[in-house]
Amino acid sequence: MPQAASRPTLEAVAARAGVSRATVSRVVNGEAGVREALATKVRRAVRELGYVPNRAARSLVTRRHDAVAVVIAEPETRVFGDPFFALQLRGISKELTARDVQLVLLLMEGRDDHERVGRYLAGGHVDGALVFSLHLDDPLPGIIHGAGVPTVFGGRPGWADGADSVRYVDCDNRGGAHQAVRHLVGLGRRHVAHITGPLDQTSAVDRLDGYRELMPGADPALTADGDFTLAGGERAMRLLLDRRPDVDAVFAANDVSASGALRVLRDAGRRVPRDVAVVGFDDMLPVAEQTEPPLTTVRQETEEMGRLMAALLLRGDQGQDPAAARVVLPTALVRRASA
Numbered sequence: 001m002p003q004a005a006s007r008p009t010l011e012a013v014a015a016r017a018g019v020s021r022a023t024v025s026r027v028v029n030g031e032a033g034v035r036e037a038l039a040t041k042v043r044r045a046v047r048e049l050g051y052v053p054n055r056a057a058r059s060l061v062t063r064r065h066d067a068v069a070v071v072i073a074e075p076e077t078r079v080f081g082d083p084f085f086a087l088q089l090r091g092i093s094k095e096l097t098a099r100d101v102q103l104v105l106l107l108m109e110g111r112d113d114h115e116r117v118g119r120y121l122a123g124g125h126v127d128g129a130l131v132f133s134l135h136l137d138d139p140l141p142g143i144i145h146g147a148g149v150p151t152v153f154g155g156r157p158g159w160a161d162g163a164d165s166v167r168y169v170d171c172d173n174r175g176g177a178h179q180a181v182r183h184l185v186g187l188g189r190r191h192v193a194h195i196t197g198p199l200d201q202t203s204a205v206d207r208l209d210g211y212r213e214l215m216p217g218a219d220p221a222l223t224a225d226g227d228f229t230l231a232g233g234e235r236a237m238r239l240l241l242d243r244r245p246d247v248d249a250v251f252a253a254n255d256v257s258a259s260g261a262l263r264v265l266r267d268a269g270r271r272v273p274r275d276v277a278v279v280g281f282d283d284m285l286p287v288a289e290q291t292e293p294p295l296t297t298v299r300q301e302t303e304e305m306g307r308l309m310a311a312l313l314l315r316g317d318q319g320q321d322p323a324a325a326r327v328v329l330p331t332a333l334v335r336r337a338s339a
Contacts, residue, residue, distance in 0.1 A: 008049040016045035067102040068313065069126045069149075071117060073140055074133045075109045082228070082256060083284045084302055085133075088154060091306025092130060099314055101127075114143055122147035128313045130154065130306075136200040152313040154305060156202050156326075167325040169308045171300035173203050176331035177210025180251045180279040180298050183333055185214070189249035189277055193222040195236040195261060197253035204228070207253045207281060222247065226257045233260025241268055248276055249339070255280040255287040255297055262291050262338070277339035293337035301329050 010028070014021045019038055026034050027042040028051075034042075045051070070092055072079050079085045089105075096103050104126055106117050121129060121144060129144055132154025141159075144151050153168040184192050194211040197204025212218070221243040224236035233252060237260065240247050252258035258280030262272060270276045272293055280288065283299035308327055 008051040013045045017041040067126045069104045069129045071106045071131045073108045083286045087302040088306035091303035092310045095307045095310035118143040152309045169327045171329045173206035174210040176298040177207045179333045181214040184249040192249040193247045195226040195252040197228045230260040233257030237261040237264040255282045255284045296336045296339040
């Protein structure tokens with residue numbers, strides 16, 4: 001059998017570039033202190049020889065693994081069935097790939113997985129963690145803190161208001177709810193209902209609060225609990241029609257729930273938007289543009305949120321003030337045919 005070609009070494013690159021091994025090491029590892037003329041020679045030699053850094057050996061020296069864990073506190077059926085997660089992962093992946101950092105995806109099928117994830121993070125396999133879709137009673141943040149892993153959260157954690165060290169990226173959930181309800185009221189709708197998300201998540205609580213702030217005298221029967229799923233939206237819409245047959249508008253906490261509500265309204269013979277106007281939240285194009293009718297919704301920059309999470313983690317603390325470590329992106333109403 002033919003022998004495999006030997007891998008080029010740092011010494012070979014140094015000889016080709018006419019510089020010391022230490023100079024090559026500094027250039028390859030992205031360190032400062034090398035004149036640009038010499039760095040150019042080293043990079044040319046790297047290309048010519050096809051040199052690939054030995055990540056395992058480098059991690060022993062730099063204590064870096066060039067890998068980041070993405071921890072999603074949801075089962076795989078939810079993660080792979082909701083386009084929200086795909087968009088956020090795409091934003092994260094783009095940023096990590098641009099920095100030559102690997103993505104390690106960890107999903108939580110149940111509470112038994114917490115120990116597994118905790119062991120992996122504490123084992124020093126990654127340089128940090130990106131965590132999203134947390135629930136309020138989730139022990140995961142404590143487990144990650146105990147592992148000593150730098151972390152950025154997707155969405156404002158419930159305890160973040162009193163902890164300066166918490167870093168997160170979120171959208172203006174409350175303001176987005178204001179935009180949705182204000183639009184429905186502006187259409188002349190008098191009985192505006194709300195289908196919530198799971199109320200053990202801060203995004204759902206903030207959207208409910210935004211609804212209540214613009215509808216302070218609303219009948220509690222106009223609020224129905226949902227869970228950000230299609231089936232949850234269907235159940236909530238049926239309940240609303242039973243409680244309040246006069247409902248003439250619905251603000252759903254996400255597009256998938258709104259899609260379920262539209263299905264129930266159609267089956268009930270309610271015309272959208274003539275009888276009932278519907279607004280969602282997220283602007284997930286695979287959902288919002290394909291509902292019947294196309295969905296008016298509140299847009300959040302989901303992919304950009306993922307990218308910013310990764311950028312914030314890779315940037316490190318760098319002594320920034322707490323406000324710089326808490327990014328809240330604006331939202332915008334996108335009008336289509338449902339309202």
